[in-house]
Amino acid sequence: MAYIKNIFENNFLEYASYVIRDRAIPDLEDGLKPVQRRILHSLFEIDDSKFHKVANVVGHCMKYHPHGDASIGDALVVLANKDFFIERQGNFGNIYTGDGASAPRYIECRVTALAKEIFYNPKLTDYAPSYDGRNKEPVLFPAKIPALLVMGAEGIAVGMSTKILPHNIIETLEAEKAALRGKKFTLYPDFPAGGLVDASDYKDGNGKVIVRAKLDVSDPKRIVIRELPFGSTTESMMNSIENAAKAGRLKIQAINDFTTEKVEIEIKLARGVYSQETVDALFAWTECEQSISVNLLVIKNNLPEIMTVSEIIKYHAKQLVVILTKELELEKKELQDKLRLRNLERIFIEERIYKTIENQKTAEAVQNAVLKGFAPFSKETGAVSGEDVEYLLKIPIRRISLYDINRAKAEMDEIKARIKQINANLKDITGYAIMFIDGVIEKVKSNPEFSFGKRKTKAGQFEKIDIKEIVQKDVILKYDKHTGYLGTAVNGEIVCEMTQFDRAIVVKKDGFWLVKDVNEKEFVGEKVWYIAVADKEILQKTVFTIVYKDKKSACACIKRCVIEGWIINKEYSFVPEGCEVLLIDTREKFEFTVHYIPKPRIKIIEETFKAENFAVKGIKAGGVRLSNKEVKRAKIK
Numbered sequence: 001m002a003y004i005k006n007i008f009e010n011n012f013l014e015y016a017s018y019v020i021r022d023r024a025i026p027d028l029e030d031g032l033k034p035v036q037r038r039i040l041h042s043l044f045e046i047d048d049s050k051f052h053k054v055a056n057v058v059g060h061c062m063k064y065h066p067h068g069d070a071s072i073g074d075a076l077v078v079l080a081n082k083d084f085f086i087e088r089q090g091n092f093g094n095i096y097t098g099d100g101a102s103a104p105r106y107i108e109c110r111v112t113a114l115a116k117e118i119f120y121n122p123k124l125t126d127y128a129p130s131y132d133g134r135n136k137e138p139v140l141f142p143a144k145i146p147a148l149l150v151m152g153a154e155g156i157a158v159g160m161s162t163k164i165l166p167h168n169i170i171e172t173l174e175a176e177k178a179a180l181r182g183k184k185f186t187l188y189p190d191f192p193a194g195g196l197v198d199a200s201d202y203k204d205g206n207g208k209v210i211v212r213a214k215l216d217v218s219d220p221k222r223i224v225i226r227e228l229p230f231g232s233t234t235e236s237m238m239n240s241i242e243n244a245a246k247a248g249r250l251k252i253q254a255i256n257d258f259t260t261e262k263v264e265i266e267i268k269l270a271r272g273v274y275s276q277e278t279v280d281a282l283f284a285w286t287e288c289e290q291s292i293s294v295n296l297l298v299i300k301n302n303l304p305e306i307m308t309v310s311e312i313i314k315y316h317a318k319q320l321v322v323i324l325t326k327e328l329e330l331e332k333k334e335l336q337d338k339l340r341l342r343n344l345e346r347i348f349i350e351e352r353i354y355k356t357i358e359n360q361k362t363a364e365a366v367q368n369a370v371l372k373g374f375a376p377f378s379k380e381t382g383a384v385s386g387e388d389v390e391y392l393l394k395i396p397i398r399r400i401s402l403y404d405i406n407r408a409k410a411e412m413d414e415i416k417a418r419i420k421q422i423n424a425n426l427k428d429i430t431g432y433a434i435m436f437i438d439g440v441i442e443k444v445k446s447n448p449e450f451s452f453g454k455r456k457t458k459a460g461q462f463e464k465i466d467i468k469e470i471v472q473k474d475v476i477l478k479y480d481k482h483t484g485y486l487g488t489a490v491n492g493e494i495v496c497e498m499t500q501f502d503r504a505i506v507v508k509k510d511g512f513w514l515v516k517d518v519n520e521k522e523f524v525g526e527k528v529w530y531i532a533v534a535d536k537e538i539l540q541k542t543v544f545t546i547v548y549k550d551k552k553s554a555c556a557c558i559k560r561c562v563i564e565g566w567i568i569n570k571e572y573s574f575v576p577e578g579c580e581v582l583l584i585d586t587r588e589k590f591e592f593t594v595h596y597i598p599k600p601r602i603k604i605i606e607e608t609f610k611a612e613n614f615a616v617k618g619i620k621a622g623g624v625r626l627s628n629k630e631v632k633r634a635k636i637k
Helices: 002-024 034-046 054-061 069-080 113-119 147-151 169-181 234-246 275-285 309-350 353-357 363-381 386-393 397-401 405-427 429-446
Strands: 086-089 108-111 126-129 136-140 153-156 161-164 196-198 208-212 214-219 222-227 252-257 265-269 289-293 297-300 303-306 475-480 485-487 493-498 504-508 512-516 528-533 544-549 555-561 580-585 591-596 606-610 624-636
Touching: 034 054, 034 069, 034 086, 034 108, 034 113, 034 136, 054 069, 054 108, 069 086, 113 429, 147 169, 147 309, 161 297, 169 309, 169 429, 214 275, 222 275, 234 252, 234 265, 234 275, 265 275, 275 289, 309 353, 309 363, 309 386, 309 405, 309 429, 353 363, 363 386, 405 429, 475 528, 493 528, 544 624, 580 591, 580 624, 606 624
Parallel strands: none
Antiparallel strands: 086 108, 126 136, 153 161, 196 208, 208 289, 214 222, 222 265, 252 265, 297 303, 475 485, 475 493, 504 512, 504 528, 544 555, 544 580, 555 624, 591 606, 591 624
């Protein structure tokens, strides 16, 4: 058993680790899940600037992804619908209506120029063997922008989950620039479907946001939903409105969906109902308003970690500097190598060193002749290697005959100027990084294929909707004092009007009370003194004055208290067990008379008190004795 238990625990840990790192949670470096990274890698490999059938892309990607074509196709559609890194052609579904995409054999896609600029650099990308060892796939792309925040992500793993909201790409890049300059910045979500967002409790990516639909209430008898809140579709929105109408929370005549390229859901209101008075009900009872909790969990250094939006921006600002430094240094080295070869070519041709190999009979003699020819120029060329000689000997005769000294010099001058510019950029790498970001921003703004440059979701702060104010008090609660029944279907006296969500408080003459749900008919007893809506705010301000006869001493006591809390359908008592309640009242000020039992030597047999002269205490506190005389009865004066 111990052996089986160890196998189970080890396999479970391996599975959990695999699901967390390799399937569900995106990586901080490039903001991609493994399947998304493999899709982009496939598109980079087959890119010829033309559109490719999605089925072909899926087939190519199966070389790297071990989970079949369905998961690849679904992930590709989701990634393409974000509009950033994959350009679409054909029916990729509708993010507004929730309609699915056409079959992969009918739709086409290709990688965008933005994706190439942000992710693609094979010389700086680390590769690892694919699952079957036949190919190599990127471990992580050297991403130059925080794609994780731009796209957003959602995933459920073993024991953890992530919910990252999308942000506007230009605002994200501006925040990255601010981080590079060491300035403060604030970033709020922006959703592709538009709508409204209240991010006052966003907590830098680990709190919650409230999203709302954009409503057109210009017509008093008609409401039109123009933009959807994040996470809703036109179908789910209409279902929520219809359900609210069936439950009696909304009064509508009809609902129609005219959505095409833009959202347009028309709500026709019932007779006597107007737009302005229905808006709050839509926000309270339908998907027109939703609260979304966010959890910014990412894979950092191969381990799951919860981060904030600010931390991710600052991390990518540093990463951008590192990537650009590596790119510049790599380009500088390549240019220096190219400049050296061009200089060797120039000397080899201008000084006619190639003539010295005409009479040589062996390869060694040829190489030595070339090396000897370069000896006078050693200060200019440095050490000439055997590889350099091989490169020079492979120059076609055509190039030697057509060699243009001025053109070669101009090319070398261009290389030197570029190296000088690279050195300047390396000295001010932060400024160069800001210039790079400005260039990306300009491309996003100027390119018509990018539909995500402008902010779509309007940010603001919403007023809290008080459900009690918008719900109609259409439940009539009745009590029959002759039979002791309480409910909505009882033939008795009307005690209060309430909403379908309210509960009732019942106070009996013996001092017992309870808060209960309202039914059609239920027995509560004939000795009921007080019935009302159990509203906490009202009850916490209502002072209950109870005058009762103490069980042991038979003396009169008074207790003044408020009800602060309760458990539904649990019975409580204002007075200690066995005591007799003489009177109950809820007025703040009133006078009452206590009558004592006549006895020898007792001259005063009644006494009047003012209720307001006694302090209000907690409901569990004991009462205050009014006198040492045995009480007969008490009456309100």
